[in-house]
Every structure is written in structure tokens, then in C-alpha cells.
Amino acid sequence: MRFLRRSYVFLVFLFLYAPIIILIVYSFNASKSRGHWTGFTLQWYRELFKDRQIMNSLYNTIAIALLASLIATIVGTAASIGIFNMKRVKREIMLNINYIPVLNPDIVTGISLMLLFSSIKLPLGFTSLLLAHVTFNIPYVVLSVMPKLKQMNKHLYEAALDLGATPFYAFKKVILPEIMPGVITGFLLALTLSFDDFVISFFTTGNGVSNLSITVESLARRGISPKLNALSTIMFVSVLLLLIIVNIRTSKDENERRPKNEKSYQGNVFVSPSSHDI
Amino acid sequence: MNNEIILRLVNISKAFDGTKALDNINLYIRRNEFVTLLGPSGCGKTTTLRIIGGFEEADEGDLLFEGQRINDLPAYKRKVNTVFQRYALFPHMNVFENIAFGLKIKKMDKRVIEEKVNNMLRLVNLEGFSKRSVDSLSGGQQQRVAIARALVNEPEVLLLDEPLGALDLKLRKEMQLELKKIQKSLGITFIYVTHDQEEALTMSDTIVVMNNGRIQQIGTPQDIYNEPKNAFVADFIGESNIIDGTMNEDYKVTFLGRQFDCVDKGFMPNEPVDVVVRPEDIKVRPQSEGMLVGKVISVTFKGVHYEMKIEGLNGAGYVLTVHSTLMAEEGSVVGLSIDPFDIHIMKKGLKA
Numbered sequence: 177m178r179f180l181r182r183s184y185v186f187l188v189f190l191f192l193y194a195p196i197i198i199l200i201v202y203s204f205n206a207s208k209s210r211g212h213w214t215g216f217t218l219q220w221y222r223e224l225f226k227d228r229q230i231m232n233s234l235y236n237t238i239a240i241a242l243l244a245s246l247i248a249t250i251v252g253t254a255a256s257i258g259i260f261n262m263k264r265v266k267r268e269i270m271l272n273i274n275y276i277p278v279l280n281p282d283i284v285t286g287i288s289l290m291l292l293f294s295s296i297k298l299p300l301g302f303t304s305l306l307l308a309h310v311t312f313n314i315p316y317v318v319l320s321v322m323p324k325l326k327q328m329n330k331h332l333y334e335a336a337l338d339l340g341a342t343p344f345y346a347f348k349k350v351i352l353p354e355i356m357p358g359v360i361t362g363f364l365l366a367l368t369l370s371f372d373d374f375v376i377s378f379f380t381t382g383n384g385v386s387n388l389s390i391t392v393e394s395l396a397r398r399g400i401s402p403k404l405n406a407l408s409t410i411m412f413v414s415v416l417l418l419l420i421i422v423n424i425r426t427s428k429d430e431n432e433r434r435p436k437n438e439k440s441y442q443g444n445v446f447v448s449p450s451s452h453d454i
Numbered sequence: 455m456n457n458e459i460i461l462r463l464v465n466i467s468k469a470f471d472g473t474k475a476l477d478n479i480n481l482y483i484r485r486n487e488f489v490t491l492l493g494p495s496g497c498g499k500t501t502t503l504r505i506i507g508g509f510e511e512a513d514e515g516d517l518l519f520e521g522q523r524i525n526d527l528p529a530y531k532r533k534v535n536t537v538f539q540r541y542a543l544f545p546h547m548n549v550f551e552n553i554a555f556g557l558k559i560k561k562m563d564k565r566v567i568e569e570k571v572n573n574m575l576r577l578v579n580l581e582g583f584s585k586r587s588v589d590s591l592s593g594g595q596q597q598r599v600a601i602a603r604a605l606v607n608e609p610e611v612l613l614l615d616e617p618l619g620a621l622d623l624k625l626r627k628e629m630q631l632e633l634k635k636i637q638k639s640l641g642i643t644f645i646y647v648t649h650d651q652e653e654a655l656t657m658s659d660t661i662v663v664m665n666n667g668r669i670q671q672i673g674t675p676q677d678i679y680n681e682p683k684n685a686f687v688a689d690f691i692g693e694s695n696i697i698d699g700t701m702n703e704d705y706k707v708t709f710l711g712r713q714f715d716c717v718d719k720g721f722m723p724n725e726p727v728d729v730v731v732r733p734e735d736i737k738v739r740p741q742s743e744g745m746l747v748g749k750v751i752s753v754t755f756k757g758v759h760y761e762m763k764i765e766g767l768n769g770a771g772y773v774l775t776v777h778s779t780l781m782a783e784e785g786s787v788v789g790l791s792i793d794p795f796d797i798h799i800m801k802k803g804l805k806a
Contacts, residue, residue, distance in 0.1 A: 331542035334509050337529040338536045339556035339607065346530075349555075353546045 196412060203405035220406040230407060233391040236302070237371060240387060244309030245366035251310070252317025252366075253359050257351070259318070260325040271322070274315045285312060286379035293380065300382025308380035309370045316369060317362035324358030361425050368418045372411065460485045460643055461506065461611060466515035468501055468667075475501045477667040479515070483611070483645060483660075488637055490646045490654040493664035494690070499647045500539075502664070503613050506645065507536045519610075534611040535604035540620060541596050543588045549575075549599055550584035556607040574602040577636065594625045601636070611643040618653065630656050651691045655679060663687050684800055688730040695736070695774050699729040699799070707799060710746055710766050714792065718799040728800040733761070733777040735796035744789015748774065750782045764790065 207214035259270045293304045336346035374389035459482045466479040476498045483489050491499035504510040508529030557567045578598035618626045634657050637644045654661050655675040663670040671683040682688035685696050699709030704719035709729045748764035759777045766772045782788050
């Protein structure tokens with residue numbers, strides 16, 4: 177029985193991860209063709225780092241991800257505090273409005289953003305790409321910060337004012353440290369999402385500005401080069417690392433919170449960022 | 455206590471979403487006075503405190519601090535400090551940092567801060583706790599930190615919002631005495647909010663009884679207990695028998711089918727009144743010696759005394775609550791007597 181149970185779990189995971197394992201294995205394959213294994217090599221990785229086009233889009237990806245996450249974190253945190261201080265009904269409405277973009281298919285978000293940009297005559301390129309990423313990141317930041325605000329003793333802010341703190345000082349010294357774990361989780365989540373977005377980026381960029389996923393897609397049309405295996409491996413590992421960090425942070429957080437018996441919906445923030453993979 | 459008035463509330467009213475929370479509150483507080491706002495939940499006592507603290511704005515009326523109108527002064531500029539319900543300590547700071555918070559804002563010298571914080575820790579019996587995290591403290595200790603954090607700023611007025619509500623009975627009693635001691639030794643005005651009448655009676659110089667956003671009575675604990683102004687106060691401050699009666703003339707009142715001597719006057723002849731008699735003021739005697747005769751229908755042991763429900767046999771079906779250290783058998787018929795000064799007469803229609 178136990179054996180059956182274990183092998184069932186093994187099969188499930190094999191099914192889930194076999195493609196990725198194959199990808200990783202082939203990224204080290206000396207042969208250019210996918211059919212057979214001719215020996216271990218790091219050649220594809222070396223070539224990858226020499227490829228100007230790929231390196232350029234890697235730079236774009238990182239720049240966009242960092243900038244977009246940073247902006248989204250600031251805007252999202254401010255928005256959370258605003259929404260949190262609304263009256264109950266208004267707050268629920270705002271939270272649901274915030275949640276819609278999360279559920280919205282990427283393609284719809286992508287196309288509508290493209291239409292918006294072109295209707296306000298914003299040339300598609302780095303700026304539009306950045307704006308698009310900021311847009312789809314904000315709801316996730318709000319969703320990670322909100323539980324922290326709910327969990328906070330609502331008199332903390334008043335206590336700080338009472339002791340003579342100006343509203344800004346109270347925010348900096350009391351509110352921010354309290355919600356910091358949520359803010360960082362939101363930032364990392366935004367980073368992950370931004371890093372592997374393809375659909376929305378595809379519709380909102382232009383002018384030769386492309387990020388990794390777009391570049392990979394266009395290269396893959398000309399046939400899968402082993403370089404792409406190497407690139408995908410790196411991307412997979414980076415996103416995996418980020419996700420592990422986010423999850424460790426969240427579960428540590430949950431453990432701290434459990435004794436206080438507070439409910440939160442931080443758990444379902446993870447609409448599996450890899451679901452809209454390339 | 456001296457007679458200088460430090461804080462005055464003039465015609466203060468406040469509504470939340472159309473519901474009146476405070477209705478025309480007038481109140482003054484003297485320097486060094488221990489004032490308790492007492493009432494059931496939702497009576498407006500916390501709202502009053504929050505208006506004084508600057509966390510709510512009054513819709514109408516004036517708040518005067520040392521004669522100056524401070525309605526529009528933000529909380530962080532007021533010379534009052536608050537001890538919050540459930541303490542509201544800053545969780546990411548240790549005990550020292552919590553207490554030093556207000557002093558750091560005032561940009562005091564590091565050594566001065568250290569000295570002041572240590573003095574405070576001594577005052578609240580928490581020496582050696584300065585490096586401890588707030589989470590590692592018990593409820594009682596957190597409470598002390600909250601008090602120290604407020605007091606270290608040397609406020610003119612300290613506001614306390616049910617500060618002992620989360621503590622167990624024994625600790626609460628200890629803290630009541632300790633707070634009173636601190637208040638006396640520092641000579642600071644305390645405005646204390648509670649729904650616990652015993653706490654109010656123990657600690658206060660002046661009690662303000664509130665209900666439905668209105669002040670019912672202001673007075674010393676003795677006044678409030680012995681001379682409740684209306685049925686609500688009588689009922690809220692300890693248990694009471696509130697009986698319909700008629701004032702025949704000055705010093706004569708009829709209730710439970712009998713005329714009693716009393717110490718009240720100034721009513722219209724035959725004016726209907728509420729008569730209040732405390733359960734401990736009704737004395738159980740042998741049947742022949744009683745002014746009233748009643749049948750004991752239940753006896754409950756309460757520790758210090760027995761609580762008996764006694765049905766009046768010569769009245770129209772009244773059941774009186776009687777507290778006595780002596781027990782009468784259930785079902786027995788006893789006599790009851792009440793001294794004239796234990797009979798409190800209240801005008802009808804003051805029920806809140």
C-alpha cells in the first residue's frame with residue numbers, strides 16, 4: 177500500500193517535472209540535436225553569454241522587473257493603506273476591484289493596455305513596457321500588504337501620534353516596520369511575475385525593445401537552439417529561487433501569526449506565477 | 455487636588471453615521487483629579503476619551519485645555535497621553551525603545567532619555583526589563599510598559615481606556631491600587647474609562663456615569679453610590695431594588711403597601727417616585743419585628759454574603775433582592791426592615 181502511495185506521488189511529480197528535467201539535461205548536452213546524448217558541455221552557456229541579443233533582453237528584463245516591482249511596491253503599499261482605512265463596504269468593493277486584474281486573462285490585459293497606450297499616443301517601447309508591468313504588479317502588492325495591515329493592532333498608529341509623532345514619522349517608525357514583511361513579499365512576488373511575463377509584454381513593447389521571454393519566443397520560431405535550453409534553465413532556476421524565498425517568508429509569517437488566530441488570505445496570492453509561462 | 459480646572463468639555467456632541475454617540479456633554483476636570491467615565495459599552499465613554507485625546511473630532515461643542523480651545527489641535531501636539539485598551543505597544547521595539555519613543559521625538563539627550571526611562575521602569579516595577587521584547591512579557595507587564603510609555607512624557611493629563619480590562623481579577627485589583635498610588639505620587643490628572651463600577655468606586659475622586667451618550671450623574675464615589683440621581687445610576691452602580699412609590703409629604707413615602715419614614719423632601723404631595731433600596735440595606739429580622747413581611751423564595755451563596763430573593767407578602771407581588779451575612783431558610787417567612795436614611799427617593803421619568 178505504502179509503496180503504491182509513494183509511486184503515485186512519484187508519478188505525479190515525474191509528469192510535472194519531466195519536461196523541465198529534460199530541458200535542463202539537454203542544456204548540458206554536447207550534441208546540437210535533441211535526439212541523443214553525446215557528452216557533457218558548458219558550451220551553450222558560454223555561447224549564451226556571448227549572444228548580444230539575448231544579453232540585451234536579459235538587461236531589459238532585469239531593469240523592467242526591478243523598476244516595475246519597486247514602483248508597484250510603493251504605489252501598492254500606499255494604496256493598501258488607503259483602502260484599509262476606508263469604511264467596510266467601500267473597502268470590500270475596492271479589494272474586489274483590485275482582485276479583478278489578477279483573475280483577468282493576460283491576453284486581455286495585454287491587448288487593452290496596448291490599446292490604451294496607442295490611444296494616448298504613447299510610443300510602445302521601454303516606457304510602455306514598464307508601465308504595463310507596474311500595472312499588473314500593483315494588485316499583487318496590495319494583496320500581500322493588506323493582511324499585514326489587518327493583523328496590526330489598529331491603535332498603534334494612534335499610539336504613535338499620542339506620543340508626539342507626526343503622521344509621517346508614525347508611518348515611518350511604526351506602520352512601515354509592522355507591514356514590512358508583507359511589503360517585501362509583495363515586492364518579490366512582483367519581481368517574479370515581471371520576470372516571466374510574456375503575453376502582456378508582447379503586446380505592450382515595441383521599438384526593438386524586448387525582454388527575455390519575447391526574445392526566446394522569436395528565437396524559438398527559428399528552431400530550438402541549445403542556447404535556449406541553457407537560457408530557460410537559468411530562468412527556471414532564478415524564478416524557482418525567488419519563489420522559494422517568497423514561500424519561506426510567507427510560511428514563517430503564518431507560523432508567527434497562528435497563535436494570534438488571525439485569518440488572512442495571503443495564501444491564495446500565489447496564482448502560480450509560472451502558469452503564464454513562455 | 456486643587457481647584458484649578460485643566461480640561462473642560464462644553465456642549466460636546468458627536469454622531470457616527472447618523473447615530474448620536476455623544477449628546478451635549480458638559481464636564482470639567484480639575485488638575486490632579488482622578489476622574490472615571492463609567493458606563494455600559496456604547497455609552498460614549500470611549501468616544502469622550504478619544505475626543506480629548508484628539509483621535510475623534512467633536513461635531514459640536516468646544517474642548518478647552520487650560521482655557522484654550524483645542525478642538526483643532528492634532529493629537530501629536532496635545533499635552534495628553536493615552537494608555538490604550540490592549541496597550542498598543544510597538545511590537546518591533548523592545549521595552550526600552552517603546553518607553554523612549556516619545557522622548558526621542560522630542561530630541562532629548564541620550565543620557566537624559568536613559569535616565570528618564572530607567573526611572574519609569576523603577577516606578578512600574580520593571581527594572582531590568584529594558585532589553586526584553588514586548589512579546590515576551592505577560593499581560594500585566596505589558597500594561598506597565600504602556601503606562602510607563604505614556605507617563606515618561608510627563609503629560610498634564612493621562613487618558614486610560616479600560617487599561618485593566620484584559621487582566622485577571624487578582625492582577626486587576628493589584629494594578630488598581632498601584633495606578634492610584636502612581637497618580638497620587640506624580641500628581642497627574644487621570645481620566646479613566648471603565649465599565650466596571652467597583653473599579654470606578656475604588657479608584658476615583660470623581661465618577662461620571664454615562665449612558666446613551668449622555669451624562670447621568672457626576673459625583674464622588676460616595677455620592678454616586680449612596681445618592682443615585684436616577685434609576686439607571688442606581689441600577690448600574692451595584693445592585694438595587696427599584697420600587698414604585700408615592701411621596702406623601704416631606705419625609706414620608708409609601709411603597710410596598712406601607713408608609714416609611716425617609717430623609718428626602720421637596721416633592722409635590724402624592725407625587726409618584728422611584729424608591730431605591732440597596733440589597734445590603736434591607737435587614738432580615740424575625741417576622742414579628744419587621745416593617746414588611748416576606749417569604750424567602752431563593753438563597754444563593756455569594757462568598758461574602760448570601761443573596762436572597764424575598765417576595766413581599768403585604769405588597770403587590772414585589773420580589774426584593776436582599777444581601778445578608780445571615781442566611782434565612784428557603785420558604786421561611788421573615789420580617790424586613792429598612793432605615794430611613796437607606797431609602798433613596800428619585801423623581802420619576804429620569805430613567806435613562
